[in-house]
Amino acid sequence: MRVTLTVVDAAGQNLAQSSADQDAFLVYRQPYRDGDQLLVEVSEPGHIRLALDAAIAPAILYLPQGLFSFSIPFGARKIAYPPHAFCGDLHRLYAAKARPEEMSAQRNLAFNPLDDHANSQAFPHVEANVETRGEAAFAVRNVIDGERANNNHGFWPFTSWGIDRDPQAALTLFFGRPVTLCEVVLTLRADFPHDAWWESAVLSFSGGEETRLTLIKSSAAQCFCLPETRTEWVRLHSLVKADDPSPFPALTQIEAWGTEA
Numbered sequence: 074m075r076v077t078l079t080v081v082d083a084a085g086q087n088l089a090q091s092s093a094d095q096d097a098f099l100v101y102r103q104p105y106r107d108g109d110q111l112l113v114e115v116s117e118p119g120h121i122r123l124a125l126d127a128a129i130a131p132a133i134l135y136l137p138q139g140l141f142s143f144s145i146p147f148g149a150r151k152i153a154y155p156p157h158a159f160c161g162d163l164h165r166l167y168a169a170k171a172r173p174e175e176m177s178a179q180r181n182l183a184f185n186p187l188d189d190h191a192n193s194q195a196f197p198h199v200e201a202n203v204e205t206r207g208e209a210a211f212a213v214r215n216v217i218d219g220e221r222a223n224n225n226h227g228f229w230p231f232t233s234w235g236i237d238r239d240p241q242a243a244l245t246l247f248f249g250r251p252v253t254l255c256e257v258v259l260t261l262r263a264d265f266p267h268d269a270w271w272e273s274a275v276l277s278f279s280g281g282e283e284t285r286l287t288l289i290k291s292s293a294a295q296c297f298c299l300p301e302t303r304t305e306w307v308r309l310h311s312l313v314k315a316d317d318p319s320p321f322p323a324l325t326q327i328e329a330w331g332t333e334a
Contacts, residue, residue, distance in 0.1 A: 074170040075116035083108025096169030104162045105145045113141040113168050113195075120171035123195075128158035129186050130219055133171050134195045135249050141195040143187055146209075150189075153209040153218075153232050176333055182252050183329040186218040196249030197329075203242050205235030205323075213244050216327045223263045223292055223325040233262045233323040236312070243310035246327065251334035254278075254302045258330065259309075262323035263292035269319035275311040278304040290315065294326075303334050 077092040078099040088109070091099035111125050118139050124131035125143055134141070145159050185197045190212070192198050201213035215232035225231040236242035261270050276284045276297075282304075286297055307329060314322050 074119065076121070076168050076170065077112075077114040078166045078168055079112040079114070080105075080166075081110050081112060082106065091166075096167070099166040101164040101166070102162060105159055105164070107145075107147045109145045111143045111145070111166060113143075115139045115168075115170070120176060122167075122169045122171050122175070123187065124165075124167045125187060126158045127165055128155040131167070132185050132187065133175060133180070134185060134187070134197075136195055137249055138194060141187075141192075144189070144191065150209045152228050153212060153215060155229055179255070179330060179332050181328045182248060182254070182331050183217045183246055183327055184219055188214045188217055190214070196247060198247045198249070199244055199327075200247070201234060201236075201242065201244040203237050203239045205237045208235075211235030211323070216244065216324050217246070219326070221260050221294065221326050223260055226262060226264045226267070226323065231262075231264070231325075233325045235321070235323050238320050240312070240314070242312055243308060244324075244327075245306055245308045246329060247306045248304070248329075251303055251305055252329075252331055253334045254299055254304060254307065254329055254331035256296060256298050256328075256330040257286075257307070258294050258296045258326075258328035259286070259288070259324065260294045260326040261288065261291070262325045263290075265290070265319075267319060267321060269317040269322040270315050271312045271322050272315045273311070273313045274309055277308040277310065278302055279306050280304055294328075301331075 076097040079090045080088040205211035220230045222230040
């Protein structure tokens with residue numbers, strides 16, 4: 074697999090590039106500017122281990138088209154990322170073909186700290202039918218970024234999915250290929266008494282299966298074992314809020330543990 078990393082500006086001009094077999098590094102010695110993008114290209118569809126900033130954990134992503142572009146966050150988008158991410162004038166990017174032992178191991182198949190609304194090229198990817206005020210701190214991408222701090226809200230690392238008080242709120246986590254799940258873990262936002270919580274929810278899978286979850290008021294991760302379920306996506310919906318004065322239940326993190334199908 075040939076791996077290529079490129080920094081491009083808003084006009085599409087290449088600012089820096091590195092290419093190598095199996096794994097590639099790119100060290101970029103300039104400050105990022107608004108409109109800059111990081112491009113990842115691989116010579117064949119498949120899984121890569123990707124780290125686009127030293128402040129963001131590496132993730133194993135599936136690229137069905139062999140391409141992925143990431144827009145450097147500025148302005149209001151920046152609040153959902155570590156304050157030191159993408160800052161300064163020295164940046165290290167890294168991408169490598171995922172190793173066979175990484176692919177065969179059980180892992181959190183939902184983890185993608187580089188996901189955003191514009192992403193349709195790298196999986197996992199998550200979408201929702203509602204978000205609170207369209208603000209980055211409450212965007213659905215936050216529930217798969219790996220950040221589980223949940224006793225505050227509105228800024229990193231206390232990012233979450235806010236549902237704008239909508240009882241019909243739902244999210245869908247796409248894997249981009251068949252996977253086999255054995256456990257789902259939910260971490261509710263727990264900035265009590267500001268926050269409420271959900272008493273129950275439903276998980277639906279691409280094969281038609283459904284699982285009802287019973288949730289409790291807790292800051293801890295809540296784990297739900299599943300029979301081995303082959304699926305291409307999982308949907309969290311039918312969220313039932315507890316009888317609590319607060320109108321603000323929210324989700325900090327969803328994990329989907331399993332293996333490649």
